[in-house]
Amino acid sequence: MPGVTIGEGCLIAAGSVVTKSVPKNCVVGGNPAKIICSTNDFLNRNHFYNLNTKGKFKNSEEKKAYLMSIPEEKFIKKELLKK
Secondary structure (H helix, E strand, O other), rough: OOOOOOOOOOOOOOOOOOOOOOOOOEEEEOOEEEEEEEEEHHHHHHHHHOOOOOOOOOOOOHHHHHOOOOOOHHHOOOHHHHH
């Protein structure tokens, strides 16, 4: 939209409709987009779940075997997404 600015370090959720300017270091989402949290809060909450799998495996079968061997508590449960 004309006149709308997105601040530095923002994360915009897929499919969001940004109708107002967004301050720096915010996570926004929705239609219309609303501030969900700061990027620091988002990164701190999700750091535990980062498995760093990019570029580690030769093929998808190796990656799948690795992911299937990980304890269940390393995966985000649906009820945790609502916090």
